[in-house]
Amino acid sequence: MKVLIIGLGSIALKHIKALQELYPTVVIYALRREGEPLKEIEGVVEIFAIDEIAVDTLSFILISNPTAVHYDTIKKVMAYKKPLFIEKPLFSALSKEADRLVTEVEKQGVQTYVACNLRFLECIGKIKELIEGKRINEVNVYCGSYLPNWRPNVNFRKVYSANKEMGGGVHIDLIHELDYVYWLFGTPTHTRSFFSNRSSLDITAYDYANYLWEYVDFQVSVVLNYYRRDSKRTLEILTDEGTYLVDLLENNIWYNDEIIFESGQRMLQTYTTQMHFFIEEILSKQIKFNTIVEGYKVLQLCLQE
Structure with a gap:
């Protein structure tokens, strides 16, 4: 299994830990911005451009960079037609552009999941x-x-x-x-x-x-x-x-x-349970669960004033 992670903050580290615990042979690439210092995380290969890897060999792409850039990130990577694991919240704001992107992702048949680890508590x-x-x-x-x-x-x-x-x-x-x-x-x-x-x-x-x-x-x-x-x-x-x-x-x-x-389950363990469900149920069995459409619906309920 090969996974691309975009964003390498604290939440990405939780997902990396879950992946490595569940699938010890997983190959993880982390896309970084030019000029960012290397973090040198064991088992993670840091890259600075997607074309440094063979995207067609990826099992999925995990988006965990700042919410404000989720829109641009999703718009860019959906062209690869790889399943997307998107950390919450989906976007930082509602807009017509966001509406259109959600519709386009679904239209293109890109498999999506918006993180919701409390469902696994x-x-x-x-x-x-x-x-x-x-x-x-x-x-x-x-x-x-x-x-x-x-x-x-x-x-x-x-x-x-x-x-x-x-x-x-x-x-x-x-x-x-x-x-x-x-x-x-x-x-x-x-x-x-x-x-x-x-x-x-x-x-x-x-x-x-x-x-x-x-x-x-x-x-x-x-x-x-x-x-x-x-x-x-x-x-x-x-x-x-x-x-x-x-x-x-x-x-x-x-x-x-x-x-x-x-x-006796602790909150941190939900990340492992969530990752297992994502790979074994959503990816393997093509189950739809909290897709980008649902994630956007919750975001609309969250942001409306």
Whole structure:
């Protein structure tokens, strides 16, 4: 297996680790920009132009460069007709050009997958099974953590997340929450959203987002923030029979105050599970799962104000 990775930041390293763990003989090429210092990662061949390799021998192309350049990257590499693994979010903004690109990728039959590793967290998969056929009355999603702790020894105000002009913001960073809600419940009938950056973090990007998605029989509230010091990541589902509380950080599920599911899987392990599914199911069996069309739909739900 040969894989081309475009972008070699922290998220790419997680994918590389997953690939090497699952497929020890994998050959990984990393496309770098001219002038960038070499990172010399074991098992990774750094190149500075795609024509340095035989593209037709690649199993797939993994796009993990900055979101702001995803559009240009996808537009360029789709001509190779190789499957694309695209790190979330799909784009940094909505546009007619993005609409056309998504349509063109599908028209050309390019196989695509937009990363959504929380779908592979075992408590999320389990709750999808548990609520099947249940009458739901209300859903509450909460994800809050402290942005300055995300990247130790780095000035948090200078990173992408904190800067609106760089396309950052809590709604984009935590689009995973919106993705799993979409996966569990489908497309809402109506949506409303509210964004702000009034906290003491003093950043230009949104540090708070609140979504209300309406479905035929219930509503989903999603609250996201960058300023909570004691991290919390939960999903609460109120049914006719009782209340499910999913703790994503602990990977467990409570039902009416009693624990009914526990998993020792940690968040980092979802990258390995995701990669295995991508290669063994999406690539090998031609299964469609969170394609560029779905990824763009979630992005539309995320960015609409």
